[in-house]
Amino acid sequence: METVQTLTAAQIFASDEAFLLIRADLDTRRPRGLHTQDFHEMLWVQNGTVRLHMSGLKRDLTEGDLVFIAPDQPHAIQGKGDAAIVVSLAIRPGVIRAIGNRHEDLTGLAFWAGGATPAVTHRDIRQLADLNTAALKLERSPRDKLYLEAFLLPLLTALDRAPDGLHQGAPDWLIHALSAARDPAVFRQGAAGFVALCGRAHPHVSRTMRRYTGQTPVEYINAQRMAHAARCLTGTADSISDIADSCGLPNLSHFHKTFLAAFGETPQKYRTARQRDLVQPRG
Incomplete structure (x- = not known):
């Protein structure tokens, strides 16, 4: 040709x-x-x-x-x-x-x-x-x-998007799974659902994740859950229990602990500060 x-x-x-x-x-x-x-x-x-x-x-x-x-x-x-x-x-x-x-x-x-x-x-x-x-x-x-x-x-x-900080050369199956895991339907299933999406054995997924992202499947999924929770807290009137459930973390104590570790604030404090600052900015 x-x-x-x-x-x-x-x-x-x-x-x-x-x-x-x-x-x-x-x-x-x-x-x-x-x-x-x-x-x-x-x-x-x-x-x-x-x-x-x-x-x-x-x-x-x-x-x-x-x-x-x-x-x-x-x-x-x-x-x-x-x-x-x-x-x-x-x-x-x-x-x-x-x-x-x-x-x-x-x-x-x-x-x-x-x-x-x-x-x-x-x-x-x-x-x-x-x-x-x-x-x-x-x-x-x-x-x-x-x-x-x-x-x-x-x-x-x-379309699949590699997350920021992903090391060069990551396999296509991992890029697809990382992108798909931003969907609540995926991250609600936790790390087990993420690994199933990868279609590889859990130890292999964990090693590959650490190599290319520096995170474990649990850490990555929890980051997606908390990003979703933060959007819901500032953009909706949903109750905190409903938001926790939508993240796949119906245990409120565990949800609060995970959110506090991610943002340094409780879910309620995070919501109150940002909603007030947007609608009624403090000078």
């Missing part, structure tokens, strides 16, 4: 289009060559198996795999077997750059990952269903930047 074709936005987009969404059944024949483009593209496997060809590399993708292709990244796709279907979202030049300029937290993620090859991540069955529902809504909307961003931002915020 030495031939590299170049696609341009002028060939793909009408003058008033910010994006183009296409569903495609893939040919199983090996592509004649790679291609590059001067616009961004996101595609995901909706059904079957797909082979992603890159410069000197190839990678097989399955249902739920999501690919972020930046300009000037040579690639081609090929169906593997029957009923290989992908959804492709082509995005007019400048749109992704503008989003990245407004949201520096996106650095290193998705289109902003850098590197010579496209970034690949995975959506589970529930996430893929949500993605397809959102894509159907986008498909029926005007092809304006407003509707495109309304589609992209929820997706981007849901």
Whole structure:
């Protein structure tokens, strides 16, 4: 595959289009060559198996795999077997750059990952269903930047993000678990639920956690619980017992002790000080 074709936005987009969404059944024949483009593209496997060809590399993708292709990244796709279907979202030049300029937290993620090859991540069955529902809504909307961003931002915020301070080289399974553990549905299950999410033996998870984060599973999960508790204390009128229960710590004594260790204040004192300072600032 030495031939590299170049696609341009002028060939793909009408003058008033910010994006183009296409569903495609893939040919199983090996592509004649790679291609590059001067616009961004996101595609995901909706059904079957797909082979992603890159410069000197190839990678097989399955249902739920999501690919972020930046300009000037040579690639081609090929169906593997029957009923290989992908959804492709082509995005007019400048749109992704503008989003990245407004949201520096996106650095290193998705289109902003850098590197010579496209970034690949995975959506589970529930996430893929949500993605397809959102894509159907986008498909029926005007092809304006407003509707495109309304589609992209929820997706981007849901992608796995390595926590601050994570040492370089952490395995993908750990990054996924650390990101997922910010969800109350996960941290309510405690360290055991976190380890189950990792899909590895507890001793291996603990060693890997200490190596790349300096924390144990219990310490990381409790940090997520207390961050959630702090948000609830300042942003809701929920009772402290209800907040403790939502953290997966129904024992109030244990909840108070864990919160005090994290913030140096009791939950009630933390709530009272911050709610008053926000609504009625002290001069």
